[in-house]
Amino acid sequence: MKRFWALIVFISLGFGQNVFSVRDTIRIGIPIIPASVVIVCGDDTIPSDSVIIKADGTIIFSSKPHCDSVKINYFPANALFMPTKSNLALWGTEKENIKAPTNTPQQQATSINTNGYITQGIRVDQGSNLSSTGSLRLEAYGELPMNFSFHALLSDQNVPFQPEGTTLELNEFDKILIELSSPHLCASIGDIDANIKAGEFLNFTRRVQGALLATEFERMNASGFGSINRGKFASQRIYPQEGNQGPYQLHGASGESDITILAGTERVWLNGKLLVRGLDNDYTIDYNLAQIMFTPKRPINSSDIIFVEFQYITGVFRQQFFGGQIALTPSKSMSLGIGFASQLDDRKHPLSAIDSSVMATLTSSGDSVPDSIVSPQKLWLFTSKVGLNLNLASISIEQAISSFDRNTFSTRDDEDNISNAIAVQSILKISDALSFEGKVRYLRKNLSTFGELEKPESQRQWGIAKYAGTDELTTELGANAKIGTVNLSAMVGRRKVGDKTSQRASTVMSYGSEPISTNAKFNIVKFSGTRRITATLDGKTKIYKKNGASLIWNWENFNGAADTNRMNFDPSINLSTGSLKLVFGVGVRTQDIRRENRYNPFYRVFSPKISAHLPGVNILFSRRYYNSFDSAAGNDFVDNLVKLSGRRGFKWINIGFDYSVSGSQTEVLRKVYEEVEPGRGSYRFDEQLGEYVPDPNGDYILRYEHTGEFSRSIRSNGNITFSANANRYLGGSRLSSYLSFNLANKKTDLLSSLPFPATLSSDSLCFANMSAELSVSALQSKSVKLEFVARNYTNIRRDLASGEETNRESQFWQAISGRIAGFFVKGKIIYTKKRAKRPALRGELSEAEKSIDLSASKTFLRKLHTNHSIRLSLVSGYTANTPFEANIIKYTAEVSVSVFRFTARTHAELINIGSSMEVPPYEVAGGFTRGLNYNLTLAGTYRAGSMTDLILNLRAMKKSIAKVDYDVELRIRLRF
Known part of the structure; x- marks a missing residue:
């Protein structure tokens, strides 16, 4: 079979295309066989565990190769497999490949392709103790007879932690997944997403470890899963x-x-x-x-x-979780469906031993289990649904039965475990322009489901929510009509929860026809003798076509059942001619919050405004007149609101910005620490500091008391972006940056609303959040190529807006990489600092960490590749790991050398911990003690063949007051 070769040359940083970062991607452009790929870097090959190879021809490098170009040798998949196309979604994975139809029917041959590696080793320590180690990654895929496709993934890296939640996509370290699919059937085993959509009462998605089977035909679809629940x-x-x-x-x-x-x-x-x-x-x-x-x-x-x-x-009980659903459509006028799910804690085989006193409490407490004890529970839910669709009318009936036992170790209080619910919904369609609908839902007390039936915003619309031990009855009637260009929807309803009743009416109308377009929403809820009204109206009227003048209005009113009464009225007139657009408007806003709940000011605001829209720039100015209802709302004042935004490009420079600043006033709140049951609070009193500090198992909780004191403040938020491409002017340089911020300051001048260093350190600051990044590529010549990246994030919060307490956290991260005199050099500096100002004994607490990373690599004579790196880290202050004043200095050095089939790596870490205390805790940071500590790792790899590696690891650790702890490990890694 013909082999194809592809030569990929990485383009230099100066041109801004294919810049090599931590991960770089090469796309060959045609499907390939991953197991056939061999990547040549200089005179050596790159190990398969250093890249991710996908069947669509995508190759992702996890680290920068030590050569300028690579050669990729591969087999094209078109020569072996018939073309594939995407078809039905695979249950739980949203992906399925099936064989595309061809004109010449012939039996498809079985073809399975694999790639990955397996590593197995043996480790011996200083006590002559033997243990086995290993890791595995296997991926297999292919086409099977009878139009089936197959995919399997097995990954076991022996990594005892979870990925960080700082990116949109997560790489799972340990995963098992086997998928088998065809046009009508799919099955998955391993780490799956169980997705049950069986109606209003049974609707959830869970990530579990188990098996899933789904089938779909023209008039029937079904699915089921069984698992040991992962969470x-x-x-x-x-x-x-x-x-x-x-x-x-x-x-x-x-x-x-x-x-x-x-x-x-x-x-x-x-x-x-x-x-x-x-x-x-x-x-x-x-x-x-x-x-x-x-x-x-x-x-x-x-x-x-x-x-x-x-x-x-959870680390107490293993949980069994299974369920399924079936949906049938016997005819066009009928649909049937059932669903079931069960979740059971395995009390017979707890993951950890249960103390006899805890067992006695669980046996005698019934469902009233103390919060400090985790009890085994059992929940199952069964639903059924029938739907009829006649010519003009349709009706659906859904029933649910649930059983929830909060403590399976006890039979007390089990008489109320079972509950049920029913929902009936009907639609009467008179014509395409008129229809009516109705819904009745009844929930018995103690109904339990796998998730929330309603979101908080729905509960707010009704004014009340279901709570344990109460029945709920909801009745709704609605109508939908379309008259010309007017769409109208109306609804009235009643909800009774226990002895509380809520009545609701809502209307939605939209109209669109030249020269007027408008939308209106109205919702009124009455419960417990109070009313909550929400109404919005917005629209646009073109009043003069020649210069584009128009009238835009917006009106909103919200009456929150004596908690809040808020109203906005915001009409404006737009005038546009040529490139200039002017907007004149006036806004009236009122807000009233009852005295017992003064977390926000209640006020009346009158605000005329004017805005101008120029090419690339928008400006808004508003004068706001604030009137408080009484002294509890603060003082009357007048302030301005300014908003600026724009996007402009000038030759090789692009600038974008958004900024707004306004005045306000904030009530000063007083902190009160209230003692609760031992271990049930969030704070504890630190005797050494003489103040309260956060502790998830503390004895105190924090609440705020109103002082009736108000202070003026100015608030602002914005973001600025800047980029410049100076290829023609500064030797291929490129620059980009951004800044975003949100802050409040008790000063009233405009400059105090900008994120200057003086502003962030001012005692008048209430809170601030700021992030910034700068990226520079410069000196893009053949011998010198540099790229610089710097990031900063700062979070500052002054409690009570009084200046008494300050919490500040900032991180500065910068990196530089490039090629100088044949060496590929990269460096990184990270500076993190946390500071807390307290009116207590120590005055100010601080924690700081500084680290510097430098590395350099070069290839000599195409056979010898060297890599050198050093890391210096300094940690000082009062920290969670060091509950006393301490300085921690870390020196880290790494050297790697590759020649022919041999690769040697050295990692050395020297840790010196000092403290002002005479007798600090035994272990203060990462298991190390005060004094000099070191950690050493030596690793050697020999490539015995194209698919086999021999690895020897030596690890040694020395604590300042302990003996040397070491172990030796020999591994064999096989790639396939």
Whole structure:
């Protein structure tokens, strides 16, 4: 068979195309056989575990090759396999490949392709103890007879931690997945996503370890799964603090604080919008600490509604989880469906021994289990659904039966485990322009489901939510009509939860026809003797065609059942001529919050405004007149609102910016630490510091008291982007940067709203979040090629807006890489600092970490490749790992040499820990003690053949007051 060769030459940094970063990608352009790929770098080959090879011809490098170009030798897949195309979605993986139809029917031959590696070794330590080690990665795929396709993935890296939640996509270290699919059948075994959509009461997605089978035909589809659940499901409402981006702690379903989130299972909503994970997106999450933090792209306010769903790993009981669904369509007028799911904690085989006293408590407590004890639980849910679709009318009936036992060790309180629910929905379609619909839903008390039936925003629309031990009855009637260009929807409803009743009416109307277009929404809820009204109206009217004048209005009113009464009215007139567009408007806003709930000011605002839209620049100016209803709302004041935005390009320079600044006032709150049951709080009192410090197992909780004192503040947020491509002017240089910020300052001048260093260190600052990045490529010549990247993130928060306490965290990260005199050089400097100012004994606490990384590599005579690196790290201050004043200095050096088939690597780490305390704790950081410590690793690899490696590892560690701890490991790695 003919072999194809591809020569890929990496283009230099100066041209800005194919710049090599931590991961670089080569696309050959045709499907290939991964197992046939051999990558030649100089006179040596690159190990297959250093690259990711995909069947579509994509090759991803995990590290920078030591040569300027590589040769790729491969077999094209077209010579072996028939073309494939995407068809039905594979259950739980959203992917399936089936054989494309051909004109010449012939029996397809079985063809399975594999790639990966297996490593097995033996380790001996200083005590002559023997142990085995190993890792495995295997991927297999191909076509089978009878139109079946096959894919399998097995990965076991022996990595005892989860991936970081800072990127959109996660690489799972340990995963097993075997998929078999055809046009009507698919089966998966291993790490799967169980997806059950069996109606209103049974609707969930879970990541589990088990087996899944799904089939689909014209009138029937079914699916089922069985598994050992990898995590327990929980949902949590987060109550944010003004200007605090996090981290916010997540808790288990029973209030557990020490949990580990299962990677990739979280879903986060902010004010009803689903957010995206990643440093460049909306939020990041630490799965091991169960903490979520929002990026500067999503500034957090105290009035935001944050809702999180996730699965977390439990270490007490193994959980069995299975379920399934069947949907039938006997005819066009009838549909049938059933669904079932069960979740059971295995009490007979607990993962850890249960103490006799705990067992006695579980046996006698029934469903009233103390929060400090995790009890085995059992939940099952069965649903059935019938649908009839006649000419003008359709009706669907759904029933559910659930059973939830909170403590399977006890039979007490089991009489209320079983509950049920029913939902009936009908639609009467008179014509294409008119239809009516109705819905009745009844939930008995103690109904349990696999997730929330309604989101918080739906509960707010009704004013009340179902709570344990109560029945719920909801009735809704609605109509939809279309008259010309007018679309109208109306609904009235009643909900009764226990002895509380809520009545709701809502209307949605839209109209669109020259010269008027408008949308209107109205919702009114009455419950507990109060009313909540929400109404919005927005639209546009063109009043003069010649110069493009138009009238735009927006009106919103919200009456929150004596909690909040808010109204906005915002009409404006637009005038446009040529490249200039002017907008004149006036806004009227009122907000009233009852005295007992003064977390926000209540006020009345009158704000005339004017805005101008020029080519590339938009400007808005508004004068705001603030009037408080009484002294509890603060003082009357007048302030300005300014917004600027624009995008401009000048030859080789591009600039973009958004900025807004406005005045406000903030109430000063007083911190109060309230003592609770031991171990149930979030703070503890530190005797050495003389103040309260965070502790998930503490004895105190934090709450705020109103002081009735208000202070003026100025708030701003914005972002600035800049890029320049000076290829023709500065020897192939390129520059790009961005800055984003959100801050509040108790000063009233405009300059205090900008993120200057003086502003961030001012005692008048309330809070600030700022991130910035600078990237520079310069001196792009044949002998010298440099690229510089710097990032900074700063989060500052002054509690109470009073200047008494300050929490500040900042990180500065910069890297430089390039080629100088034949050496490929790269360096990195990371500086992280946390500082807390306290009105206590120590005055100010600080933690700082500085690290410098330098490395250089070069190839001599095409056979000898060397790599040298050194790392210097300094950690000082009062930290979580060192609960005293300490200095930690780390020296790290790495050297690697490759010649012919041999590769040797050395990693040495010298750690010197000093402290002002005479008797510090025995272990202070990473298991090391005060004094001089070292850690040494030597590794040698010999390539015995094209698919075989021999590896020898030597590790030694010496603590300052202990003997040397070492082990030797011999490994054999086979690639296939």
